Amino acid sequence: xxxxxxxxxxxxxxxxxxxxxxxxxxxxxxxxxxxxxxxxxxxxxxxxxxxxxxxxxxxxxxxxxxxxxxxxxxxxxxxxxxxxxxxxxxxxxxxxxxxxxxxxxxxxxxxxxxxxxxxxxxxxxxxxxxxxxxxxxxxxxxxxxxxxxxxxxxxxxxxxxxxxxxxx
Numbered sequence: 001x002x003x004x005x006x007x008x009x010x011x012x013x014x015x016x017x018x019x020x021x022x023x024x025x026x027x028x029x030x031x032x033x034x035x036x037x038x039x040x041x042x043x044x045x046x047x048x049x050x051x052x053x054x055x056x057x058x059x060x061x062x063x064x065x066x067x068x069x070x071x072x073x074x075x076x077x078x079x080x081x082x083x084x085x086x087x088x089x090x091x092x093x094x095x096x097x098x099x100x101x102x103x104x105x106x107x108x109x110x111x112x113x114x115x116x117x118x119x120x121x122x123x124x125x126x127x128x129x130x131x132x133x134x135x136x137x138x139x140x141x142x143x144x145x146x147x148x149x150x151x152x153x154x155x156x157x158x159x160x161x162x163x164x165x166x167x168x
Contacts, residue, residue: 049075050167051092055085055099055111056129061152065098065129068156069163082106086114093120096167101130101137112144125166129154 052074054065066076077092079085083105089097097115101108108128115121125147130137133151141149148162 049073050095051075051077052163053077053079053085053088053092053094053097055079055082055097055103055108057081057100057103061100061129064154065159068159071156072160072163074163082108082111082114085111089115089118089121094124096124096163097126098129099126101128101132101141108146109140109144112141112146116145127162127166129159 050073052069054062054069054076055078056062056065057080062078062080066078069076077088077094079088081103082099085097085099086106097112099108099111103111106114108130112126112128115126126145128138128141128146128149129152130149131152132138138149147166150159150162
């Protein structure tokens with residue numbers, strides 16, 4: 001018996017292809033021997049990938065966040081600053097937003113305040129990912145509507161664990 005847990009869209013596609021190949025080989029064998037397969041595939045709930053907006057003015061941070069989250073099975077859309085993030089949030093529906101605090105054009109606190117006014121964004125998780133760790137900055141983030149706060153540099157495992165917890 002083959003037992004395979006599938007949790008990302010890529011793995012889902014891979015194992016579906018593998019299953020089809022195994023079944024094809026089983027039924028198309030011409031060696032005269034009967035082949036029996038006991039195959040069990042355990043699929044995670046089939047649904048669209050969770051869509052996350054990552055907002056940071058640092059290209060390297062955006063790349064690290066995108067790589068970390070895509071590796072964990074999330075769809076990621078990048079925004080270069082708060083103004084870009086707000087425009088993208090207005091045009092698309094995201095399951096979560098991750099934002100820096102200090103950015104040009106519109107900072108993270110202003111972004112959160114504006115996003116919370118958009119239809120459908122009242123209760124979605126918004127995570128601050130920033131170098132700032134002062135209590136008054138965290139309090140301002142909380143008052144604006146931030147759900148959580150992670151101080152850079154971030155740990156990939158920590159970030160994905162927080163996302164899983166917030167996206168339940």
